[in-house]
Amino acid sequence: MSHILELKNLSFVYGQGTPFEKKAVDNLSATIEKGEFIGIIGHTGSGKSTLVQMLNGLMKPTSGQVLLDGRDIWTEPKKIREIRFRVGMVFQYPEYQLFEDTVYKDIAFGAKNKGLEGDALDKAVRRAAEFTGLKEELLDKSPFDLSGGEKRRAAIAGVMAMEPEVLILDEPTAGLDPMGREILLSQIVNYHKERGVTVLLVSHSMEDIARVADRIMVLNHGTLHDFDKTKSVFAKGDDLRKIGLKVPQITRIMQTLRERGTDVPDGVLTVDEAL
Ligand code: ADP
Numbered sequence: 106m107s108h109i110l111e112l113k114n115l116s117f118v119y120g121q122g123t124p125f126e127k128k129a130v131d132n133l134s135a136t137i138e139k140g141e142f143i144g145i146i147g148h149t150g151s152g153k154s155t156l157v158q159m160l161n162g163l164m165k166p167t168s169g170q171v172l173l174d175g176r177d178i179w180t181e182p183k184k185i186r187e188i189r190f191r192v193g194m195v196f197q198y199p200e201y202q203l204f205e206d207t208v209y210k211d212i213a214f215g216a217k218n219k220g221l222e223g224d225a226l227d228k229a230v231r232r233a234a235e236f237t238g239l240k241e242e243l244l245d246k247s248p249f250d251l252s253g254g255e256k257r258r259a260a261i262a263g264v265m266a267m268e269p270e271v272l273i274l275d276e277p278t279a280g281l282d283p284m285g286r287e288i289l290l291s292q293i294v295n296y297h298k299e300r301g302v303t304v305l306l307v308s309h310s311m312e313d314i315a316r317v318a319d320r321i322m323v324l325n326h327g328t329l330h331d332f333d334k335t336k337s338v339f340a341k342g343d344d345l346r347k348i349g350l351k352v353p354q355i356t357r358i359m360q361t362l363r364e365r366g367t368d369v370p371d372g373v374l375t376v377d378e379a380l
Pocket of ligand 1: 119120127128129147149150151152153155156190298
């Protein structure tokens with residue numbers, strides 16, 4: 106395996122030198138392998154959003170480095186735009202960013218800016234729409250005529266169509282009903298399987314993360330509290346509780362892991378008693 110992302114002593118300080126100075130990410134180091142599905146969890150304010158925005162060059166680290174395929178993404182600041190095509194980011198409530206007059210154009214927007222055209226562009230758009238389960242006939246509609254869930258999918262498809270090497274999703278299922286969440290999550294899993302790209306998923310739904318992630322980053326006050334295989338992180342449920350993360354229905358989470366074929370030792374369930 107080769108490292109797709111290396112985070113080296115990453116820190117980010119908001120309002121540096123002002124009375125409002127806040128260290129949001131604190132000396133964080135981690136290595137992510139090509140093709141991994143990484144879950145990122147942590148309580149509100151633990152630095153998840155700040156961290157992921159540094160990974161695609163949207164925010165420049167106050168100190169430290171982000172290496173993409175072995176190269177510091179800020180080596181040539183003029184080329185940072187290219188990084189944003191290689192590391193695609195789906196923000197929270199991405200549907201607010203739809204603005205074109207058809208769904209098709211909206212999905213094509215980023216890919217076109219990346220330089221895709223003609224058949225390649227058309228293929229990328231249609232494939233992305235398919236990954237997110239958007240029906241063909243919706244492509245000619247105005248994005249404003251779509252339902253909430255469809256708008257979300259269109260926005261996600263727009264990032265997928267850029268064919269990024271790394272796809273980052275910040276709470277992609279927030280605000281969707283349980284069924285919508287379930288479907289969207291399986292579509293992301295399917296996309297990951299078929300495209301073989303690296304996926305980073307920020308979520309405060311432990312159950313969602315348990316279902317999909319190979320490894321989990323646990324953030325606490327901007328530091329990397331834990332970064333381990335999914336089953337190991339949940340096996341240390343006590344530890345999650347200690348940093349203020351609620352681990353609801355841990356028995357169900359363990360069940361989910363078993364259903365995924367993950368070998369979870371029986372002893373792990375004693376965590377349930379501790380909660
Ligand atoms: P999370 O995504 O885990 O909720 P964030 O990365 O949004 O965490 O925030 C990390 C910390 O940085 C929090 O303490 C938050 O209040 C602070 N923060 C986030 N955005 C800003 C900002 N624009 N200005 C100042 N502080 C910020």
